[in-house]
Amino acid sequence: MTAIDLSPLTRKLSAFVALSAEELAVLDRLHQRRRRFVPGRDLVQQGQSKQAAYILASGWVCSYKIQRDGTRQIVDFQIPGDFLGLRGLLLRTSDHSFEPVNEIQAAEVLASDLLEAFTSTPRLATAVLWAASRDEALVVEHLVGVGRRDADARMAHFLLEMGARLALVGIGSKEGYDCPLTQYHLADALGLSAIHVNRVLRLLRERGLVTFRNGRVTFHDHQGLVDFAEFDPAYLDQSGPLLK
Amino acid sequence: MTAIDLSPLTRKLSAFVALSAEELAVLDRLHQRRRRFVPGRDLVQQGQSKQAAYILASGWVCSYKIQRDGTRQIVDFQIPGDFLGLRGLLLRTSDHSFEPVNEIQAAEVLASDLLEAFTSTPRLATAVLWAASRDEALVVEHLVGVGRRDADARMAHFLLEMGARLALVGIGSKEGYDCPLTQYHLADALGLSAIHVNRVLRLLRERGLVTFRNGRVTFHDHQGLVDFAEFDPAYLDQSGPLLK
Structure with missing residues (x-):
């Protein structure tokens, strides 16, 4: 196979x-x-x-x-x-x-x-x-995000998490990924208003970190975004098989 | 046995x-x-x-x-x-x-x-x-609480949830339960300040719904508190064995 x-x-x-x-x-x-x-x-x-x-x-x-x-x-x-x-x-x-x-x-x-x-x-x-x-670890991370992260870091963390998850199943990379979500999806996931979502996305784009446009997330500076969001992917646990 | x-x-x-x-x-x-x-x-x-x-x-x-x-x-x-x-x-x-x-x-x-x-x-x-x-369903409920419930309903929901969970293992009832938590635990779980926790507990007590004092949660009006919190225990799934 x-x-x-x-x-x-x-x-x-x-x-x-x-x-x-x-x-x-x-x-x-x-x-x-x-x-x-x-x-x-x-x-x-x-x-x-x-x-x-x-x-x-x-x-x-x-x-x-x-x-x-x-x-x-x-x-x-x-x-x-x-x-x-x-x-x-x-x-x-x-x-x-x-x-x-x-x-x-x-x-x-x-x-x-x-x-x-x-x-x-x-x-x-x-x-x-x-x-x-x-x-469950994903939901815990979302709870921490909504409870304790500011809006910019929350968005950056979310875009990185989706990228890592998609990469695991072969449809994303550190370059970016196709993303069918609307600003309303992002707002309801991150506890923000749609206007706030647009403002945050503009800030991340202007800082040269990431662009989300026309159904595509493009990472311009993946490591910079990781630092910005304090993203530690350990909770995704996808670094190779544990049981051989 | x-x-x-x-x-x-x-x-x-x-x-x-x-x-x-x-x-x-x-x-x-x-x-x-x-x-x-x-x-x-x-x-x-x-x-x-x-x-x-x-x-x-x-x-x-x-x-x-x-x-x-x-x-x-x-x-x-x-x-x-x-x-x-x-x-x-x-x-x-x-x-x-x-x-x-x-x-x-x-x-x-x-x-x-x-x-x-x-x-x-x-x-x-x-x-x-x-x-x-x-x-995981508990964590989802906590995410909804922190994201979408006001402080009073969030606290009421939390006290009811703990009561239902404790009742399942035989150490709580609709009368109340022993609870070793401090106001700092409650604050960090519910995304509130310790002062806010005290204010919310006083409000719930003054409305004759529930008292948390000296390590004991006492429900004065369990059904009233359920209505106040819009508490639907279905997510706890503890109404008898599914697999016989």
């Missing part, structure tokens, strides 16, 4: 565990029920129960929570290789909603599929737990 | 899965290497690698992240039955620190112990994944 054949999930889990042929086959089977979804309709809704989880194969998804007063907090964005609604599968009711940002392809996964996969290849359970732990 | 013999972790996981005798025995073995820790020294430090994880048997722990400028964001508090550093075990380096709030007892768990437990009883892997998912 060449690198090009690997699903984004397989690429991602390979950062944690050197997968055996049997484990690769089980992962492959999890991708069987593939479906397409378009923006504008939730994949999974807050409070919904008995829904399936998904493995995202292509496109971006936004996960969010709406307060009773209508304000929205975006919890995270999902990119290829990420699970959608894994928590909802295990927690009976989903604690938040998932909406496609652009057209996506995702494979449906039932609780029974996972249990079966874990029974035949227990190491995969550890790998999925790793992925879930990493997702 | 009577309810009184069950470890807090066993009580907690029983909310997700009806545990077999074999699974109970495996959980029991995970509690073998029990140790005592006192406040004032981190159990696990941010950036530390190759550390063990722990299952908390008694006492409270605070998990936090320090920014380079010295500000602290408390991510969550751990209570009996919670894992400490499970993410750090899987993610190589811990993304945050754990400090005992009061004297605690905790059982050390190695990555190999977990892998062995999952191999002999794969359903336990799903149960631990459930617990990890629930921990």
